[in-house]
Amino acid sequence: MLSQIVSALSVVVVAVVACSAYFYFSNKILDLALPVKDGDIRAASRNLNRRALVRPWLFIGPALFLLIVYLVYPVVATFILSFYDRAGLQFVGLANYKWALGDREFRQSIFNNILWLAVVPAACTFFGLVIAVMTDRIWWGNIAKSIVFMPMAISFVGASVIWKFIYEYRGGNDVQIGLLNAIVQTFGGTPEVWISIPFWNNFFLMIILIWIQTGFAMVILSAALRGIPEETIEAAVIDGANGWQIFWRIMVPQVWGSIAVVWTTITILVLKVFDIVLTMTNGQWQTMVLANLMFDWMFRGGGDSGRSAVIAIIIMLAVTPIMVWNVRRANRELKGH
Structure with missing residues (x-):
């Protein structure tokens, strides 16, 4: 244990020193490459402008490089690989995509993913919102929030x-x-073997993710509820609104932006769900989802890189529109402020 702690601290120290050295020497080289001399005002002004253009790239350069190496390149390579055979050597065109459309297990995985999408984000958001409202009204609310949030500290496999x-x-x-x-x-x-009951076993697996993610939804929505002006609630009470009306007509509309963020974040997580299914059923009894099917085709039974790449591309295509919508919505909110 001690050796692992020392190793981790050493890595952190080396990384900090390396980053500091990079930024120091890269800026030093930039200053030497584009000198500012007192004698030539025009050249000095031109070099200062060039420094201002280049310097931001020195800061974002490493992050951009890592983004290309670990995100852009794998996406392009996976897309190309989806047109090749199981060994990734012979070009087979759209054969892998045709297989996906005609494979029964693939269609079952799609159905299960849709089922997860229909239930988990809605349940997490609903329970998170209800718990956030209820715990804000009781003196031991912070204790209750801590208990509800605690599963977030557990890994999916542990849960x-x-x-x-x-x-x-x-x-x-x-x-x-x-x-x-x-x-x-x-x-x-x-007594029953609950996780072996077809169709219903999917819901038993969903409960695990709901149990974990409700705490996340509660924290975000609780913070949003705290931002509702008290005058709005008081005005509604004076006008004769009951608790149910205040909740649905006053609170929910004012935190709708946060609800959308929670919903979309959990939706992206659900599209990539893997650990829970692998640990609980290993995809048996009609519980297979796309991520597990991709894992099976890639690493089991000899492996088929072409078919697994197709499934990976489909998962990416499902996640991308939600991420784009989330980013655009965040940008609109920033412009609004």
Whole structure:
């Protein structure tokens, strides 16, 4: 443990020193390359303008380079790879895309992803908003918020392991150690292997992500609710509005921008969901989603880089419009201020 801590601190120190050295020496070289001499006012003015044009690129250059290497290049390479065979050597045209349209498991994954998109963002946003409103009205609200937010500190795999024990099933006459089956058995019901029930098992997996992300939605929406002027609420109360009307007609419209941000952020996360399905079912019992299908085609059964690349491109195409909308909306809000 100590060696790992020392190693991590060493990496941080080296990175800070390297960044400082880069910015210092790059600016020094720029000043030497474009000198400002007192004798030639015109040349000095021209070099100062050139420095002003070049200097910002010295700061954004490393980030831009990393963006191209680790984002732009992989996207282009994946797109090209989607037109090649499983080994990535022979050009096969649109054959991989035709396979995707005709494959039953691919269509099942698309259906499951749509199901996740329909349920998880809506549930997280709704529960987050309700909890934010309720906890702002009680004296122990901050404690409740901390408890609700706590699952955010757990990894998806860790959360899945926790819920795996909740859904655990023991056959025969064994004592049920799974919380859900123990409750069912207490009330005279029959224990089930919940995560193996087709269609409904998707919802049991969704509960895990809802449990994790509700805290995120609550924090964002709670901050937005705090920004609603008290005069607006007081005026509504004086006009005779009840709590339900204040919530839907006063609060929700004024925090709609934050609701949209939470919704779209969780939607992007849902499109990339992978860990929960892999840990809980490994895509069995009709729970496969696109990210898991891509993983299976890439790293299992000998691997098929062409088909996995097609699935990766489809996931990217699904995520991109939402990200573009989010960025444009954020830009409009900044211009509005």
